[in-house]
Amino acid sequence: MTAITSDSEQEMPASRQSYWRSEEHLRRVRRRHAADRRLQAYGIAAIALAVGLLGVLVSSLVATGAQGFLQTDLRLEVRIDPAEIDAEDPSRGDYRQLLMNSLDALLPGERPPGEQRKLRDLLSNGAQFQLRDEVVDDPGLIGQTLEITIPVSDPFDQLAKGTVLRETPEAQRRVSDQQIAWFDGLVEQGVVSTGFNWALFISPDSRFPELAGLAGALVGSFFALLVCFLLSFPIGIAAAVYLEEFAPKNRWTDLIEVNINNLAAVPSVVFGLLGLAVFLNFFGLPRSVPLVGGMVLALMTLPTIIISTRAALKAVPPSIREAALGVGASRQQVVLHHVLPLALPGIMTGTIIGLAQALGETAPLLLIGMNAFITSPPGGLTDAATALPTQIFIWADSPERGFTALTAAGILVLLGFLILMNAVAVFLRQRFERKW
Template sequence: MTDATSLAPARPIDWASSDMEARRRRRRASESRLRLYGLAAICIALGLLGLLVSSLVATGTQAFTQTHLALDLEIDVDPANPAQGNYRNIVRDAVDRLVPGANEAAQRILQTIPTRNTHFIVRDYVVANPGVIGSTIRLEVPVSDPFDQLEKGNVSRDTPEALRRVNDLGVALFDELAAQGRISRPFNWGLFFNSDSRFPELAGLSGAIVGSFFAILVCFLLSFPVGIAAAVYLEEFAPKNKWTDLIEVNINNLAAVPSIVFGLLGLAVFLGYFGMPRSAPLVGGMVLSLMTLPTIIIVTRAALKAVPPSIREAALGVGASRHEVVMHHVLPLALPGILTGTIIGLAQALGETAPLLLIGMNAFITSPPGGLLDASTALPTQIFIWADSPERGFVARTSAGILVLLGFLILMNLIAVLLRNRLERKW
């Protein structure tokens, strides 16, 4: 028998009651706190990012300029063989004439103001311009690192002489040269067009940029076609069984493996077993491709899954084969997502340091590589080398190298965004 109370109408809710108002206030307070937490997290992240970038800019901008000294050089060499001239004496005589009447101690300090490789700079200039032989030319050469730091304010004149890299006489001579108009501070193109050097004033990123380009090129040529082919097979053709499940699990796990493990693999297999050349961009690109492959496979499979099933059904309905459906319809529509994921994967590979260190791409290389098998460095390993150098000039060049690397990474991510916006299809 039905209880009569169960048939009674429900008690109406009083939405205007104090209890409901209190509940609404609590919900609004919770929502406000959640928004505040999210805003605080964004502000903290932006603040830390701004602190990082500002510190890099404050330190690295000094490396984008280089102090130069103007020398009046009397080029007296054999025109038939200009590369064999005594350029050390030519430079020494030009420096001796900078401050007439200077004593022996002052002359010794003057000889340390130009970079120690000045005679090579003069030789290369004369070989490239043989018409200057027999004349007097004015050539601007970089100054050595202590005087470069003095000009940039990193060596304080108020510091006691015993604690300074440049003594009082050196400061006075440098000021005399500045008063003569021989000191300038132009943009440091050598940072981009010179290779590594033991002298900070001559060190540049040219070899590292070329080495990174070769390594990323090899990485792209290997990982892009192999990754797309593997993803297409797993997503469109492979039967769903325990073996394909095992492969998928291992691919996902490989994407989370630390990069140094791939470096150890390259060291053991490519260098140890196959005997490939150490420090070569070819080996670096192969190691980076192993690291990038799982990312490209996962991104490509996600892009293929995003294509609506109706596309496949329509193509099959008009008589297309499985191969034609994938190649003519599904893959072109998934291409924006594939390209975006590939570029992001390559950008990650560009910034990897640990695997390249293990295969020797941190060697001291003074010229850009001429091919895939020549010894080379890369941008991240070059930054690592400079960060470990004791000279004050390498501190600014380390930050400048990081800024250049960040610039390449931002450019690659910008290309990925533009490709996605241009090629993306909305359903």
């Protein structure tokens, strides 16, 4: 059989043909192919390692934070004894004693004062205030029997979840054997239940883990992001449109562009220091308020919005501008009526990603004081507040064991919001993006 060769091979000198078919050349080709396969293997290994580490992180957060989404409650039938309550001012009364009377009815027996104090430790420190609020809201309950569900204290919540082990020696446990026996007696009577911890979302912060929640932090983050959006969105778009469409190309605009790109890489703590020096020390704005927090986050978000907006404007084909100019539109009309609407999906994507980054920032908010202990959600932009990242930071620094699960649960809530915001950005991008 005669080998078929191409015209280029026929024109190639014999020495070159022998080189391409030599053993040395084939050996080099094999080495290149082996190097390519090693590079692919390294890339796959790096991706697998990253995914594995991410899986370990998420699984550890879920394993720890799952307990933060659960709460152990105690159901009691409490008689609102008129002898213990001031009928004219229901907020004054010995509500703790009313709860203890109901608890004594479930666990009858004579107990010395020391054991009585240990029995009282089963109840959360906020249980008496919960009962007080029920009576204050409805004074007609005085003299009647009220069924109320209250959280147990943190040690017994941990006992019910299995964090506190019964096999641990009594001297190394926060609960005694007698207290465990009382708790088991309540479980046998069916008055103890473990359900979803709604207080995590509807209650403000507290020094007691069984009462602490993220309500104040959620509202504070909402107000801070609202201020951040109202400032950074119009300013960022206006700056990007001017730089991309109207600004002359000279040394000054080049200097501005370089500084904007550099600001996008500046550590967030620098913006916190700037906010501390300018907004708090120079202008004298109040500390720990969402207004200042939103202004600091807006400074940090502006470079991201400007860069993403300019990229979206560049993606609009020049033919759109030329066609609009050809039918008599002015430069402003071209930008506002044609270019900007077509670039809006990319602009919204960059804005949402910038806000998601701002939502997860902790350092700038710590520097302006948004890590105070706030026991009620803020009612406005100038009320003291915390944010989700700073609330997680506060809980992580708390010594009580119950805050460990709450910290992981707060991180999962924050991750959920970040994933949701990024998913919205991807959806908007896919839904409204134009292909040219």
